[in-house]
Amino acid sequence: MSDAPAASPAPPVPESLGRLALRRFLRHRLALVSIVILLLLTLATLLAPLSRYSPTQQSPKNKLQPPSAQHWFGTDELGRDIFTRILYGGRISLAVGVTSTVLATLLGTLIGAAAGFSGGWLDNLLMRLTDAFLAFPTLFVLILLGALLREYNLVWLGNSVYVVIFILAILSWMWPARLVRGLVLTLREREFICAARALGAGSTRTVLVHILPNCVGPILVSATLETAYAIITESGLSYLGFGVQPPTPSWGNILASGQTHVFFAPWLGIFPGLMIFIAVMCINFIGDGLRDALDPRSIYPTSR
Amino acid sequence: MTTYAIRRILQAIPVILILSACLFFLIRLTPGGPLAAYERNPNISRQQLELMRQKLGLDDPLPVQYVRWLGGVLQGDLGMSIKFRRPVAEMILERVPNTALLVGAAFILTLLIALPVGVLSARKPYSFLDYLFTSLSFMGQSVPIYWLGLVMILIFYVWLNNPFSGAPLMPSGGMYSLGGEKNLLDLLWHLVLPVVTLSLAWAAWYSRFLRASMLDVLHEDYIRTARAKGLVERLVIYKHALRNAVIPLVTMMALDLPSLFSGGLYIETIFSWPGMGRLFWDAARTRDYPVLLGIVVINAVLIVAFNILADLLYARLDPRVRYE
Numbered sequence: 275m276s277d278a279p280a281a282s283p284a285p286p287v288p289e290s291l292g293r294l295a296l297r298r299f300l301r302h303r304l305a306l307v308s309i310v311i312l313l314l315l316t317l318a319t320l321l322a323p324l325s326r327y328s329p330t331q332q333s334p335k336n337k338l339q340p341p342s343a344q345h346w347f348g349t350d351e352l353g354r355d356i357f358t359r360i361l362y363g364g365r366i367s368l369a370v371g372v373t374s375t376v377l378a379t380l381l382g383t384l385i386g387a388a389a390g391f392s393g394g395w396l397d398n399l400l401m402r403l404t405d406a407f408l409a410f411p412t413l414f415v416l417i418l419l420g421a422l423l424r425e426y427n428l429v430w431l432g433n434s435v436y437v438v439i440f441i442l443a444i445l446s447w448m449w450p451a452r453l454v455r456g457l458v459l460t461l462r463e464r465e466f467i468c469a470a471r472a473l474g475a476g477s478t479r480t481v482l483v484h485i486l487p488n489c490v491g492p493i494l495v496s497a498t499l500e501t502a503y504a505i506i507t508e509s510g511l512s513y514l515g516f517g518v519q520p521p522t523p524s525w526g527n528i529l530a531s532g533q534t535h536v537f538f539a540p541w542l543g544i545f546p547g548l549m550i551f552i553a554v555m556c557i558n559f560i561g562d563g564l565r566d567a568l569d570p571r572s573i574y575p576t577s578r
Numbered sequence: 579m580t581t582y583a584i585r586r587i588l589q590a591i592p593v594i595l596i597l598s599a600c601l602f603f604l605i606r607l608t609p610g611g612p613l614a615a616y617e618r619n620p621n622i623s624r625q626q627l628e629l630m631r632q633k634l635g636l637d638d639p640l641p642v643q644y645v646r647w648l649g650g651v652l653q654g655d656l657g658m659s660i661k662f663r664r665p666v667a668e669m670i671l672e673r674v675p676n677t678a679l680l681v682g683a684a685f686i687l688t689l690l691i692a693l694p695v696g697v698l699s700a701r702k703p704y705s706f707l708d709y710l711f712t713s714l715s716f717m718g719q720s721v722p723i724y725w726l727g728l729v730m731i732l733i734f735y736v737w738l739n740n741p742f743s744g745a746p747l748m749p750s751g752g753m754y755s756l757g758g759e760k761n762l763l764d765l766l767w768h769l770v771l772p773v774v775t776l777s778l779a780w781a782a783w784y785s786r787f788l789r790a791s792m793l794d795v796l797h798e799d800y801i802r803t804a805r806a807k808g809l810v811e812r813l814v815i816y817k818h819a820l821r822n823a824v825i826p827l828v829t830m831m832a833l834d835l836p837s838l839f840s841g842g843l844y845i846e847t848i849f850s851w852p853g854m855g856r857l858f859w860d861a862a863r864t865r866d867y868p869v870l871l872g873i874v875v876i877n878a879v880l881i882v883a884f885n886i887l888a889d890l891l892y893a894r895l896d897p898r899v900r901y902e
Contacts, residue, residue, distance in 0.1 A: 406593040409885070411877035413840035414858060418601065418870050421862045425608040506722050510844060513724050514859060529725065540732050547725030555720035562716075 295491070298567040305563025308556035315553060319364035327355035329362040330521050338539045348541040350532060356541065360549055363523035366435060368553065370518070371505035374442035378504075379497045381443065382450025383486070389451070390458030391481050401455070404448045412445050416507070420516030434519040438511065442504055453496055457489045491568035498561035502554045509550045525550045583886055590882040595648075598875050602644050605867045606636075656872035661864050666872040670854060676753065677853030681842050683769055684776035685831070691781035692827075696788025697820060703793060711785065718782020723841050727775045727848040734771060751850035772849040776841055787830060792823040825895045832888035836881040 289297075299305060322329075327345075333353035341348045347356035389400035419441045424434065461467060462485070470484045511517030512526025520527050525546045532542025635643060650657060656666035695715075699708040734748035749768050754760045795801065796819055804814045843855030850856065854873060861869035893899045 402589075405589075406596060409590070409593050409878060409881050410597060411836065411839070411874060411881060413843055414870075414874045414877055415597075415601070417858065417862050418874060419604075421865060421870075422604055422608060425865075502720065509722060510724055513722075514844075514847060514862075516862060529728075533728065536728065536732065537736055540736065543725075543728045543732060547722060547728065550722045550725060551717075551720060554722070555716065558716060558720050 295567045302563035304559045308559035312556040319361050322361035325358040327358040329359045347545040359523045363525045363528050366524040370508045371501050374439045374504050375501045377443035378447040379450045382447040383454045386451040386454025390455035407448045417516045438517045461485050495565045502557040586886045657868035661866045666868050673854045673857050683773045687777035688780040692784035695785040699789040700792030715782040715786050723779045724844040772845045791826050795819045795823045829888045829892045
């Protein structure tokens with residue numbers, strides 16, 4: 275076909291951006307492996323009730339047993355199977371990480387889009403608010419709120435898990451907000467937005483239908499990395515005693531309760547932390563893969 | 579530049595006021611109030627409680643209490659600790675040198691790790707060494723620092739022994755050995771594990787950051803010029819590239835310094851290091867709210883201060899940057 279000069283080859287059908295991104299993502303091997311591991315981990319936590327052991331039932335005669343065929347990760351000072359507890363704890367830790375990130379991202383997107391699109395005094399006000407929240411000493415405020423909110427009888431927040439989700443979301447919406455505002459500011463001036471407005475689209479429609487879909491990529495990347503951060507923070511908070519409260523297990527409080535016996539029962543300290551480490555690393559790799567796949571600079575190869 | 583700094587400081591004031599007011603009200607409105615711990619204590623009579631209530635002015639309207647507290651803060655009075663009945667400011671000041679020592683030492687070690695790692699990765703991107711450092715830094719960014727500290731204690735305190743005495747190789751926490759003489763050597767020995775733990779985690783972030791910023795700089799025209807005029811590669815890298823690549827890193831580190839205290843909080847808690855973070859954790863467990871509020875406010879001020887410092891530093895280091 276190279277020796278047919280007259281018939282110019284038909285222009286290749288341009289691949290859609292979504293397919294292109296997917297193809298690029300599938301090339302990122304570490305990200306793929308991470309997705310598989312994370313899915314298996316999630317599945318395992320969902321199948322936790324299949325375990326022979328209860329996460330809370332104590333059995334003093336089995337206490338502090340090292341890892342064995344019966345107890346894969348050993349048992350704790352109350353004779354509870356660590357493997358089972360880690361599965362149940364994983365439900366909480368993963369769910370808190372994802373839910374708080376979703377909440378923070380929704381809130382951040384809303385605030386960022388409103389600020390970026392409307393401009394003027396509203397933009398100014400919302401951005402000052404964002405700056406204010408960014409100036410909070412986050413971990414200190416989290417601990418203080420974690421300690422405080424437990425003294426209030428918050429009926430609407432129920433148990434400590436919801437409190438943790440709530441305070442994590444309240445203290446992490448600022449990054450998506452800044453990101454979305456920046457994106458909206460550049461998109462707002464583009465021709466297709468002008469065209470949409472000229473065709474009579476209202477502000478809400480313009481933002482929801484024309485602007486936000488173009489922000490999905492970067493938001494997804496930032497949300498992924500944010501999830502990793504949320505899981506580490508939740509576990510840390512629970513580890514310090516101000517997050518998810520026992521008897522509800524979470525990776526952080528399993529680690530905390532194991533710590534007193536860690537000198538002669540090291541498995542109590544190793545496994546819960548290892549799970550946090552693995553989950554967070556997988557999510558970080560996925561975030562990295564997504565960033566590579568969705569980065570417009572790498573999708574459109576330029577001269578540089 | 580001065581006007582810029584002043585404007586930034588003026589902008590920061592409402593932030594700190596709002597944060598402290600919100601936390602102050604939240605604390606005062608807790609069921610039972612700040613004296614709840616005393617009400618549960620059978621050794622304290624109703625009269626004593628009433629006396630304390632009056633002394634602390636807890637019957638005044640909340641805004642009045644807040645303004646009174648704020649007036650105290652401006653004069654360096656952060657109130658009294660409920661548990662220790664000592665001035666909060668004094669308790670915090672006692673701990674500041676310990677935290678500064680820990681964070682400062684970790685900061686230096688972080689640079690000592692991150693600088694060579696970042697430069698080596700950027701000099702030969704996608705080489706074996708670069709992949710090795712990249713994997714290690716991904717691990718460092720993903721490891722929960724509180725768990726890393728615990729693993730460190732397991733390895734160097736529980737599993738490894740001093741071959742001569744059979745005692746644990748490294749201390750598991752504290753600043754000085756119990757009953758020992760308080761000398762500098764002992765202090766440094768106790769500093770090793772917490773500082774190494776902190777630095778490993780931080781270096782993972784900063785080496786990546788430096789690698790990216792080195793790669794950016796190495797594409798600049800002035801680097802090509804330097805090479806074209808026949809400069810030795812070593813000079814190109816260290817004199818021309820690194821100097822420019824380090825500017826955003828310095829700014830970033832100045833920005834991060836206060837939030838590094840968070841890592842310090844975990845580490846101080848695990849290694850029983852008597853710093854500000856450990857004080858905060860202890861106070862949170864006993865609901866010693868004046869101490870908690872004091873530390874939060876001090877940290878908020880630090881964050882704002884270091885933000886401004888980072889901006890000014892950036893302008894100072896990079897003459898292309900101008901603020902008006």
